[in-house]
Amino acid sequence: MKAWTVDTFIEAIMEVRKAQSDERLENTTARELYEAISAVVNQEISQNWSKTKESYARKKPKQIYYLSMEFLIGTLLKSNLLHHNLLDISNEAIMQLGFDPDEIYRQEHDPGLGNGGLGRLAACFLDSMASLRYPGHGYGIRYRYGLFEQRMINGYQTELPDYWLENPYPWETRKKEEAIEIAFGGEVHMHKRTNGKLEFTYTNTEKILAVPYDIPVVGYQNKVVNTLRLWSAEPTTTEDELKSEAYYYQLEHQHSFEQISGFLYPDDSSIEGKQLRLKQQYFLVAASLKNIIRDYKKTIRHSLKFLPEQVVIQINDTHPSLAIPELVRILVDEEGFGWNEAWRITTRVFAYTNHTIMSEALEKWPVDMIKKFLPRLYMIIEEINERFCQGIWFDHPELRGKIPDMAVIADNQIHMARLAIIGSFSVNGVAKLHTEILKTREMKDFCSLYPHRFNNKTNGISHRRWLVMINPRLSNLISETISPLWINRPRELTHLLRHTNEPSILEKLDQIKQQNKEELANFIHKLTGILVDEKSIFDVQIKRLHEYKRQLLNIFHVIYLYNELKDNPHLDITPRTFIFAAKAAPSYYFAKEVIKLINTVATVVNGDKSLQGKLKVVFLENYNVSLAEKIIPAADLSEQISTAGKEASGTGNMKMMMNGALTIGTLDGANIEIKNLINRSNIFIFGLKAEEVYDYYHNGEYRANEVYQNDERIHQILDQLKDGLVGNQEFKDICFHILSTNDPYFTLKDFDAYVETQQLVDQAYRNRKKWLAKSLINIAHSGKFSSDHTIQEYATGIWKIKKM
Incomplete structure (x- = not known):
């Protein structure tokens, strides 16, 4: 295999460009440079691909x-560069050629x-x-x-x-x-x-x-x-x-x-x-x-x-x-x-x-x-x-x-x-x-x-993409702190536990998170025109839009905070930016109504100057892998709030945990295993348990209408949807659906516990040292959720296959 340097990488790009076009290199567009770099990487891949196939055929x-x-x-360009140990060389080569690396990587759909x-x-x-x-x-x-x-x-x-x-x-x-x-x-x-x-x-x-x-x-x-x-x-x-x-x-x-x-x-x-x-x-x-x-x-x-x-x-x-x-x-x-x-x-x-x-x-x-x-x-x-x-x-x-x-x-x-x-x-x-x-x-x-x-x-995620590639600052800090061996043996992230009380490490962790938040804030402003407070809590829920995932519970909490601040403009809350991204199935009417509700609340909240910037709501359109890669490194709080017993596992919880976000969630899916690993003091758990949900379904004792009648906050929120204070009566169908179907995903039932737990999040975030220590504990235990660990279990427990 070729020993690459920045100079030889640039030479290879130039050779490809000459083969592709008679134009001079300085006339190359970002798209053409992307294609040339991809061709160089493909040349590297093809040799190993052939050898791998030959090895399988022989053995x-x-x-x-x-x-x-x-x-x-x-x-795949960044990922393939990383896997060939060429990402840093590529970035430097692109800059020497007068381009921004991110602009080149953005050329790939x-x-x-x-x-x-x-x-x-x-x-x-x-x-x-x-x-x-x-x-x-x-x-x-x-x-x-x-x-x-x-x-x-x-x-x-x-x-x-x-x-x-x-x-x-x-x-x-x-x-x-x-x-x-x-x-x-x-x-x-x-x-x-x-x-x-x-x-x-x-x-x-x-x-x-x-x-x-x-x-x-x-x-x-x-x-x-x-x-x-x-x-x-x-x-x-x-x-x-x-x-x-x-x-x-x-x-x-x-x-x-x-x-x-x-x-x-x-x-x-x-x-x-x-x-x-x-x-x-x-x-x-x-x-x-x-x-x-x-x-x-x-x-x-x-x-x-x-x-x-x-x-x-x-x-x-x-x-x-x-x-x-x-x-x-x-x-x-x-x-x-x-x-x-x-x-x-x-x-x-x-x-x-x-x-x-x-x-x-x-x-x-x-x-x-x-x-x-x-x-x-x-x-x-x-x-x-x-x-x-x-x-x-x-x-x-x-x-x-x-x-x-x-x-x-x-x-x-x-x-x-x-x-x-x-x-x-x-x-x-x-x-x-x-x-x-x-x-x-x-x-x-x-x-x-x-x-x-x-x-x-239990599901897992590739730590190479979801940490090493998308959050290089954090990845480098980890390698400097415990050595780079963790990249091949992710369970060794637990060595970070020795450093949860080191001020210098926590300070660097804080700086990295802040830089990531600044980059996301700039991206949000460029994409939507919304200015967000980079010092606020970045509260993130990014996943498919479905009733059981309860984006509705999240936006109800936003409406509740908005109502509180309108009643008391001097309410002492930590500024918060709520970030949503989700697609709803084209024929899923209710889910599409929830998206409209989130966007309507965003318009109301973001346009209300009396809030003094304490709340912002952002819905980022066209959620995909690339968008998740931008959001996850900047997340402070990971929303994993599905109705207990409904989410099979979840992997967004693992990705944000691996990047230092703290989780607020129900005892559902892999949230339970996260909690068992990191201790309950380092995660924010609320709401009904799966067996309680099942009991309510079985015995029919839950009455959503009673919650509506007895909880003034819920009553106010649903009336705002019904009477048009939020969105000109556009959302009366949401209100009707919840009450007429007896709130099948217990959004109203869990609301009180959710609000109370969010208040604990607010208070915890104010103590930066403790918050950062919790963040590092989450990162340290996240190696358990590497897909390497999961695949090892499949290989030995189910497939009975051996490494080559």
Whole structure:
């Protein structure tokens, strides 16, 4: 490998520019310089990528394939530079060429390959697999358009197309020669072979090509490069067919199938949207399985009965769970296995990660839809269900009464979580509370049937991106204080605990946080025109907009503080800046109303000079990875306030903890594990516990209207929404919804405890030394939540794979 210096890096950039253009270097634009640096880095990557593939082919290790509908990888230039130990050299080279490094890195558009925590987790896992030298790869879909680009118009969310591929994407390599044909629909014909076995053939199917685009997943300074393979849907139509009389039919057919990789999460409020989602899911699993088996045959050259010894497939939530019947189909229909052997192989290959507690969010598909688009798969699912139900009836008579609640096919629906549990050898939750709820409540019957399948693997985050890359000042301070070894062994961050009472370290920590806040304040002003107090508490809630995440509780607290200050302008409170960022699903009316409410409150609060700058509210539009990277290093307070028992884990809590923010939160998801690590005195916990929430649901004793009648603060806030003091009666629907549905996420019930705990935050922040010590304690324990630790647990506890 080349030993780089700033001079040789500049020379390499100039060589690329000469090859790209005859123009002189001084005429280079920021975009062109970004492309040139990306090309230089790609040259470094390609050598290690080839060597990694050769190593896997030669040594034939057991490999992990991670199937996910989302991979929220964020921008890659800075990350790839960091992983090649070139980031500082690149920054210096860019400055010597007369550019601002941030301007160059901003040229890269966030890939529209994910929405939230599910996709970001998948990206962190791939990063950790490569950095820990595990042979692991991702399979996803190359969506041409991301979820949507969010713009605020009069405070309302407006969705614009997120065409992230407008410019060539430098990190992908198209592999048309490895395309795979996928079939939908048609008729299934069953024949008996001469040996007595059944044979299945298909006619009148509609075919589409899955064309792979490979993105390198670069390990941290270890020369390992794994692969994220994304499938693009393309027509099988030939040029001759397009010239034929059926031209317009072929064109329409081509367009409909290209839509499969057109949009991340098409709107499923219509039948057409549901059908497209189903096609996407089958497209992903069918292409990925054919690819995995093709590689297995080429490399291993053994019967597929040995597949579980070489391959493990992790399905990230239920979206890829059609892979289970699809593998059975391949083994039975194409490879000649009998059912029992095919099922034995399948159930030793798949592992399933559950990401939701809420039963209403568990994925289901109408039987008729599966029959129409995947007729053979429906036959296999029916067989799986029949054998499973018979197994319960004969082998577990104590569970006979539970069969309707456990069957894969029930109420004319196919229950994908049940299919995933039945067809996998491991079922894991993503935080201790989440797993416990799965085992004792939501999936209790399955746990009694398969007690050894259920296990916990608490989520994690890549500390390389979420600390080393986005917060270099803090990263450097840590390295100076405890040595840089923590970057490869993040659990060694605990050595910081020795320094929580050192004034010099705390002072430096304070200075770093202040610099980060100043940078965010400048960004906010440039983006929104809002001036925020850099000395105020930066109170941050950034995550998908959903009722259970309770952005509504947060904005109710803002309205409460506003009312208090209007009644008493001299009220002694620490100035606070509330920072929100969130996208609401396009068809999620209530969530979009909450966004409008936040923006309306921001307009009222920020425009009221009588508050003397004590409160500011900022809603930053188009939340994505890049925006999170700007906000998180500057956060003082991390809002993790979901209804207890509803958030599976959360990873935003880990990211802000790692960057020194203190958490205010319920005993939900990974908040519990954070609290257990850092001690309750270093986190702000409030609200109902999960078992209390469950009891209220079960016994029906909660009355939201009584809280409204008895708590003057709540009464005032809801009346302000209803009567138009905030927003001209625009928000009476929010008020009506909360009271008419009996406040299903206990926003009103937890309000009093939340306000009281926020007052404790206010008081704690005034003692800077103690606050900074708490901050350092949080950072010191955050290594436990590195995805390196999580992947190590997956590798040893589930996948049984070894480092290369």
